[in-house]
Amino acid sequence: KNQVEQSPQSLIILEGKNCTLQCNYTVSPFSNLRWYKQDTGRGPVSLTIMTFSENTKSNGRYTATLDADTKQSSLHITASQLSDSASYICVVSFAGGTSYGKLTFGQGTILTVHP
Amino acid sequence: KAGVTQTPRYLIKTRGQQVTLSCSPISGHRSVSWYQQTPGQGLQFLFEYFSETQRNKGNFPGRFSGRQFSNSRSEMNVSTLELGDSALYLCASSLDLMGHTEAFFGQGTRLTVV
Numbered sequence: 001k002n003q004v005e006q007s008p009q010s011l012i013i014l015e016g017k018n019c020t021l022q023c024n025y026t027v028s029p030f031s032n033l034r035w036y037k038q039d040t041g042r043g044p045v046s047l048t049i050m051t052f053s054e055n056t057k058s059n060g061r062y063t064a065t066l067d068a069d070t071k072q073s074s075l076h077i078t079a080s081q082l083s084d085s086a087s088y089i090c091v092v093s094f095a096g097g098t099s100y101g102k103l104t105f106g107q108g109t110i111l112t113v114h115p
Numbered sequence: 116k117a118g119v120t121q122t123p124r125y126l127i128k129t130r131g132q133q134v135t136l137s138c139s140p141i142s143g144h145r146s147v148s149w150y151q152q153t154p155g156q157g158l159q160f161l162f163e164y165f166s167e168t169q170r171n172k173g174n175f176p177g178r179f180s181g182r183q184f185s186n187s188r189s190e191m192n193v194s195t196l197e198l199g200d201s202a203l204y205l206c207a208s209s210l211d212l213m214g215h216t217e218a219f220f221g222q223g224t225r226l227t228v229v
Binding site: 093101105 | 220
């Protein structure tokens with residue numbers, strides 16, 4: 001079964017600190033992996049999209065890495081800000097069979113940044 | 116450029132009723148997909164439409180249905196509402212099929228079934 005698992009479920013850090021969120025997936029084959037940020041009560045916003053051949057992609061203070069061999073991805077946030085408090089969701093796009101392009105979502109990591 | 120617009124933003128319905136939610140994609144986008152988000156289950160895929168055709172479908176009962184119009188606007192219908200249907204329903208649009216290109220989400224419709 002295609003699954004996406006994220007860890008930790010929640011994380012509290014102090015403003016200015018760095019943090020790393022993890023994503024393990026079993027979706028195979030896959031075409032791309034995405035990270036989204038979702039503020040409370042709002043729709044998710046795309047942070048990065050990586051194809052299976054990419055190892056890293058940055059978007060400002062957000063850097064995502066991908067290891068397609070071990071089926072792991074991470075999202076690193078540098079110099080956290082209060083506005084980084086949100087849920088971060090890892091999403092994998094399936095690349096096989098009749099469900100080609102179907103997105104599988106992780107449960108998300110809730111990040112809280114304290115002053 | 117206007118983003119993805121979902122209406123209404125909030126809705127309260129009674130068990131057994133039916134509801135229709137609307138989604139207007141970003142201009143030029145041909146794919147619209149729908150998702151249900153609950154605290155316990157996270158985001159779950161409902162279905163995707165591309166050029167008025169359903170391309171993919173999630174594991175939801177037949178009470179959940181959708182359609183897409185020639186202008187790419189989409190509607191989702193839930194019949195015979197159950198308490199467990201209470202959730203945030205999100206719509207996303209993309210230029211091409213959702214799995215190929217970046218998806219842009221709307222703000223969602225918060226449905227409460229009482």
